[in-house]
Structures are given as structure tokens and as C-alpha cells.
Amino acid sequence: MKSYEVNFDGLVGPTHNYGGLSYGNVASQSNSQQSSNPKEAALQGLAKMKALMEMGFQQGVLAPQERPDVAALRRLGFAGSDAQVIERAAKDAMPLLVASCSASSMWVANAATVSPSADTADGRVHFTAANLNCKYHRSIEHPTTSRVLGAMFADQKHFAHHAALPAVAQFGDEGAANHTRFCRDYGQAGVEFFVFGRSAFDTRYPAPQKYPARQTLEASQAVARLHGLSGDGVVYAQQNPSVIDQGVFHNDVIAVGNGEVLFYHEDAFLETDKMLAELQAKLGKCGGNFQSICVPRSQVTVEDAVRSYLFNSQLLSRADGSMLLIVPEECRGNERVWQYLQSLTSSGGLIREVKVFDLKQSMQNGGGPACLRLRVALNQTELAAVNPGVIMTAPLYGTLTQWVDKHYRDRLSENDLADPQLLLECRTALDELTQILKLGAVYPFQIN
Template identity: 85%
Template sequence: MNFDGLVGPTHNYGGLSYGNVASQSNSQQGSNPKEAAKQGLAKMKALMDMGFQQGVLAPQERPDVAALRSLGFAGTDAQVMAKAAKEAMPLLAACSSASSMWTANSCTVSPSADTADGRVHFTAANLNCKFHRSIEHPTTSRVLAAMFNNAEHFAHHAALPAVGQFGDEGAANHTRFCKGYGDAGVEFFVFGRSAFDSRYPAPQRYPARQTLEASQAVARLHGLSEAGVVYAQQNPAVIDQGVFHNDVIAVGNGEVMFHHQDAFLHTEQVLAELQEKLAARGGQFQSVCVPREQVTVEDAVKSYLFNSQLLTRADGSMLLIVPEECRNNGRVWSYLQQLTTSGSAIGEVQVFDLKQSMQNGGGPACLRLRVALKQAELAAVNPGVVMSNALYATLNTWVDKHYRDRLVETDLADPQLLIECRTALDELTQILKLGAVYPFQLN
């Protein structure tokens, strides 16, 4: 099941993510929160119409006035926002980010077939590398607990310690390979650096956000066996070219990994270990490797070719969901045409317009969290977050009612924006049946 992040009312281009080329290059442009939310909803509806199980993950309260108070700004909510805008606008921008829309960073999920206690495990990501994202995990944990609220089937873990040594970016650096979604699989953790072992190289220009130690800790928390885990280091050279998460250079599904030639260090050993461990679990690993001669890393970053959704249809064929930017890149589009006619595991490509998200550095894969569920577990999911025609219509009406169609940096200091966001979220908790997941109370 794919759970897509619903874009929040404060979606703006703050340029907050150093190392994310799109985020930085579009900084300070005007955004359209209403269009962003509707583009995301359209993708959710399209996947539902194709027969895929689809869910919704709620946005967070922004601006985060509580975070600003913890940084020394005092007074009423309006005064806090005004002082922050006057004295430290970058902090107000960070506390106004709608970055929780990218639910691939919300947590890491291990299905029950892989875990020692036979439950689905969730660990919220601490997102420690960026302040604007590091404030997300308390609300993320509450929202996940409200969505998967059945201790018989689901186990929830708090975020790892909020220090650089345990930097954890969630499912953006985690992929699972399996013969069937209900079968025991091999969980693939990709890290950018080691915090405690200097033998591992590190990028020189941009930060490596995921540590080996964080990945290992999540695997322990989830009760994963050594036979069902592979750790791989991301190529530091591609991090320095703007590949801030593994899901910008590789995507996996079922028995298939679609990846760039330069994605990993020690690629041959990584692929061999994946093949061996998946074979021991009844699967046949397949690598679809994109040569650098056909698609450069720069092309991959600009088009977000690998920040795509790789989905298995009911007939077993695979579909790749890519952003419009892939069609606009001649080399990438030419490669995709060859791919779908070459007899590879990927038989079809579909293009979606996600420009509002893409300009902030998040493509189709960033917007979704994949959760493999058995039938009893699916039945235990909060039904309020499961996409349907009725929910799609309701959420579009909700967006039309509460969202602005233009937002610039100076708007973030408008106290009315906070009121609009809280009013919208108060109504959303009732629509999605989430209960009291937000700390604010409407007056």
C-alpha cells in the first residue's frame, strides 16, 4: 500500500535543503500550495484507479510556533511570528516548511514477514541533518500511531537519538526486495557515511544524511535477521553531485532494482549479496542498471528519473511512475523508450505533473511511503486514511476551502496563515479520523 503525503497549506520554496539542487535553485520563488496539494491528490487517485491500494498521510501544523518558542521567541502566536520574521527570517521559514509532504522520509517500515515478532514495525526518522525536518518526528509518530492503531499487528518506535551519529532519513534510504510482498524479504539499507568507523569514505561537498549506525539501529529495533538485511554505501561522488538520498539514484520493488551505474560503492559485491540473500528466500534478484553513458548523474538529478515509483500490476508486469521532468530531458526520455521496448522487467512508463513538489526537490517516490500489509493487517489500518472516490472528492473540496493559490516568504509572517493552517488541520483530523494528533487547540 502506498501512503502519499498530503501537501500542507504552507508549501513554499524556502531553499532550506543544502545538497538538494532543486530546493536550492528555486529558493524564494512564489509557490502555489493549492496546486501542489491537488497535483499530489491527482497522483493518489490515479494509482487507486489503476487498482493499487492507496492511503493518505496528513500534513503537520505550520508555522511551528512551539519550535520558535523553544528558540527564545515569546509572546502571543502573532508576536512570536512577527519577532521571528524581523530578527531571524530563516528560522521562521524553517518552521513554516511543508516538508512533511515527502513521506518517504517519515519513517522506515519493516513488514511482518521480516520481523522477529511477526508485526509491522515503524521507526520515525529523526531527520537530524536539517533543522526544518528535525522538528517533524514527534507529530509523525502520533500520526502513524493513529493510522496503524492496533498493537496486535503494528509496533511503533520513537526516532533514534537526535545527533549526527544517528542521522536517519527513513525510507528514502531503505528498499525491500521479495518474491511476494507477503514472503520474507531482504531489506536494503543504504548509508552515506559511518559515524564511528573512519575506514568508510565520505562526501566532500554535501553532507551524507544517513549513517550506517542509524541503519543498523533500525534493523535491530525491527527484529530483522542478518540473513534478511544488506547494507550498502552510497557513492560519495554522487552525493556531491546532488544525490542527497538513495531514492534519487535507485528504486526497488519486488525482485527488481532500477539504479544508476554509479549509485553505490562496491557495486558488484552489493548486487551479489542481494542476489544471494534473496535467492535463499525464494526470490530471483534482478538489477536494471542504467549506464552513465546513456544517463549521467546530472541528468538523473535534474529529471528525478530514479525518484520514481516502481509498481507491480496485478498481472505481474511492472510500471514506472515518473515526473514530467523525465519527458523534458531528451537523454532520459530516449533511455526510457528503449527500456520499455527492450524486454526488461519494466514494461511501461507513466508521466505525472508534480511540478510544485519537484521544484522543492521531491518527486513521485519522495511523496509516498510503501507499507507491505497482509490482509488482516490491511483490515486493521484506520479506514479514514484509505483513499476512495468519496475521500478524493472530500479532500479536493477541503483544499479549495483552506489553501492559498500563492505564497511568498513575506506571507509566512502573516498570523492569519497560522489560523488558516490550524483550521484546516482541525477539520482534516475529522475527515481522516485521526483523533488528537495535533498539539494545538482552536480557540
């Protein structure tokens, strides 16, 4: 039976703004308070989805969340009508209003961790929504994320959904941004690679000194248990604390993997040789041939990687066995990174082609091509069981671009977030979107 890696990209929400909310994310902080363009952001993301679909890759779409999150503001003590809640938050606690308006759910690499049926004990595809408890504006996402994923992957015969881990620092979980799967074929058993920044309970593991390590070893181990993964099919690795302190807030900012290949920076991990040997041994038991591409610091510095998002790329396996790397325009704008990529593709190695996409609106907020997608390995039967409304097609692309043109603003500043009309615009748009994507009632305003 044929199997696929399906990329479900996050659709940028109507409140896309530059709030500078993500401490440790250099791009997010450096572009704080600039005016954003939600319409352009959504159209840039849709253009990438369409391009990958036209290249022959299976492509889906994951809906954004309701923002501002008025219910979250009410839990923080703001009372009255929806308009009054927004007005009072803007007057008394503008940072909380900005957080409640964040469109960060667009980066669906943080939505969940996904294990395919070939790896799990019960033979189902398992999803665990990420608690994202390191940042308040992201910690409020997982209830809606769970409902949306449940509406997309509803057949309990094929799909299993787990609630987010306890929302405490010891179980900080950032989802697939710190998780990669290696396999010979998407339908065969593989090795799931969990990268953590610190241990909550074991002091033998060093921690960064400047920026927070968002993913804990204990969270990764809990997800592996929930998904019924075998110890022979799991590898844990620690991210280098010094690169976290340089702005590498997730593993997908310093490494990316797919199939049998890991593409990583020389400074990405601790005990790299031991980690590579374990990946090679365990993937070999699954019939695979693990291969790695190390980018030396002498050619690309960590700062270059963070500024260009070289590793926040999509590494895609094509039908002829070659590999394609999807990178943001910022890679072409960095001389050292672009020179490295040119030498990489001309060497006749594993990665044969690089394609560049303009994702400036997302990039300025700290998210590149890899942030915008959640990978789900599915066999033909499982793909047929996915809600067909979320699978990208040419007609759906046309419908969604028209929907964006109709509902999205082309400029949004911090002051605009205090406009109660923005909430009404968002709810109207999302109500229509759930009908387009055939999701049913997944948003609080539709349920309550």
C-alpha cells in the first residue's frame, strides 16, 4: 500500500500582527510593533501550499484560531460584553490584549506531535496537542487545536488524539518543531527523533543561560509513551544550550530531517557522534540507511542560520528519490548561506534542488517554511479517511484566496487590535471557513 508524507500548512489568521511576544525568537523581537499585512501573509502561505501541490506533493490546510481570545481575557478578570472586555484590556493591560490577538497558531509545526501507524502499538496515527506553556500567547492554543485536529482526523479506527501534557514547566512541549521521523518508506516502521532543550528533573543535562529551553526531555518521553512507541524506534537528543542562547528556540531552526536524511548545523546538538550512531543503528534495524549532512560552522555560522532560517526549511523526497529543499527568500539574501546552498546542490549529493519562497510576513514574526507545516505520514486508507475538505486542490486554493481577499485587512497595527470590529470580522471569516473546510463547530463562539 502506498504511503505519503502530507504537509498540513497553517492558514495565517486575520489578526496576524507583530507583537514581539516570543522571547528567545530573534525575528519576533526585532520586528516588534511594526505594522503587519494579514492579507499578504495569508496569500503568501497559500501560494506555498499551491506550489507544493502542483509539484505533486500531498498538501493540506490547517485552520487558524479565533482571535482575539475574549474568553482568555475574561479568565484574567476583564468583564462585560465582548466589546467592553476588549476596551478594558486595551486601556488597562495592552500587552494582554496583544497576546490574546496573536496569530501564532499559523505555525502548526507547534500544533502537535504526530506518530504514524507504522510506529505505534495499536496501529493508529497518534496526535498529541502541544501545551506550548513556555509562552502565554501560545499556551491558550491547544484546546482549539485539539478540536480542529479532531475534525480533520475524525475516524477513531485510524486516528487517536491525546490531550496536551500538563501545562507546567516540567512538561514543556512544543510539538513537531522538536520532532523528526526517519524511515525508509513512510508506510514502514521508522525511528522517531525527539530533541529537547533541558531536563526538568535530571541535573546532569546542562541548560541555556540566556533564553529558555522550551522542550523538556520528560515531555518528549511522555509523548512517546502516549503514542505507544517502542524503545527501539525512538532516539532522544539534547539541543546545544549555547545555540539556544543564540536564538535557536526550536530544533527546526538548526536542523531538518526527512526520509533517511538529517540536515543539520555542526553546533546543533550535544554528543552529536553518539546521537548519529544511535540513529544509524536503529534505522538500520528498520531496513533503512541513515545519512546525514553536516553544515560546518566555518561556512555558515549559527547567526547566519538564525537570520536566514536555512534549517527552518522543508526537506522533501521526490518520486525519483532525489531531495528538494524549500527555503525562505532570506536564504538568498545571505551571501554565505546562498553560496553554501549553491555548492550543496551542485555537488551531486542527496539534496539536488533548492526552491525559494517569499514568506516575509511570517519570517518577520519568526516563522519560516518548516514552522508553517505539520507533517503527517499516512497510508492510502488513512488518507482516504481524512476530512476531504482540508486537502488542498486547485478549486480549494481559489476559494481560499477569495475568502482571504474578502475578509482580511491589508494593514494591522497594535492600535487596531483594540477595535472590537476586528473580533466581529474574525468570527465572520472563521464561520465561513469552517463551512469551506467542512470542519463543523470548532471555535468557542460556535460552541457556546
